[in-house]
Amino acid sequence: MTETTKPRRAQILDSASRLFSERGYHATSMRDLAGDLGMQGGSLYAHISGKEELLIEIVNVASRQFDEALFTLRDVQLPADEKLREAMHRHIRVVADNMDSATVFFHEWKHLSPEAYARVTGWRDSIDAFYRELITRGISEGTFRADLDPRMTAYLVLSAVNWAYTWYRPGGPLTPGDVADSFADMLLGGLRSEIGSTA
Amino acid sequence: MTETTKPRRAQILDSASRLFSERGYHATSMRDLAGDLGMQGGSLYAHISGKEELLIEIVNVASRQFDEALFTLRDVQLPADEKLREAMHRHIRVVADNMDSATVFFHEWKHLSPEAYARVTGWRDSIDAFYRELITRGISEGTFRADLDPRMTAYLVLSAVNWAYTWYRPGGPLTPGDVADSFADMLLGGLRSEIGSTA
DNA sequence: CCTACCGATCGGTAGG
């Protein structure tokens, strides 16, 4: 009974993710969305309760993906540098595998109602905390430089993995793993050569 | 004669930058904007030709600031690592000093008409090229590691300086220069300590 | 800069 409506709902969410990411939430009308699915505007409401439900669900699915990717890594026993590399792999993979909903997630969450908004803010904080704790442990282990500021370091890592939503193109020459390894190599080892440092 | 209308236009642009960055372009109505300035909706059209003119001007001002900050650095004679640090200083300063219009710039440019859209795309490409050339020169100078991919390196630097629009808070404990130095230190020198490298 | 208004479009609903 719910098995026939579920795929239709999934189709609606896919279309909504794409249109919201391309045009923005407010610039996408319910008639745009219905047209993309070959139906009339009013027909959507047989499957969903309203426009905001779509935004909430897209954002929730995206944040759940980040959650699952990173928090299963929390208690894994690995040196901090390897763990950071693995976290970046997973983080970029979520972005790359969900370009549309990730874009919606990063751009449209401020249009959520207060409760849903607070949930997203909480998620963001917990991701920040995950990276800060990883850095802090790496410093006390001696893997990372002792003079790092965990907060700034976490911002730098998050910049790299999150900003990928603006430029990464799935199906292009780079896999998400290529990107993660390249960024991790540069972040861990630094850009400067051994010989030529001047500052 | 134009001297009395110019400040009013500037006020409208400031309000529009703030409202567009907080609520988004399409979610901000002209009546919201007028109300923020203590006037009626229709009165705005004595000063501007339409809503999109505001978006175009905000985005143009922002991109001009990035242009001026970076392209005056192009022909400065400096080792690549110092030049990269200086570019990051300037780039982050533009973001930090224009949080509202930078946010509009990053989020709302896709709502521009085709011509204005193409201009922004062109600007983005030229900023990318600026950083890629800087990296390439640094590699051939011997300042940067020979195994760097200039394209990926430029993406990493741009991630760091652009993503600041999401978390930086002017008036907080960190100056734009603090952020730039912290990021530049980490990027140039790497996160790993000398002793504890495992990978 | 205001009042009053325009046509268009919005999200959503009723009834089938």
Place this chain on the structure above:
DNA sequence: CCTACCGATCGGTAGG
């Protein structure tokens, strides 16, 4: 899932 419709609001204009 469609047709037909609702009140509300949109960007913008006319005339003053």
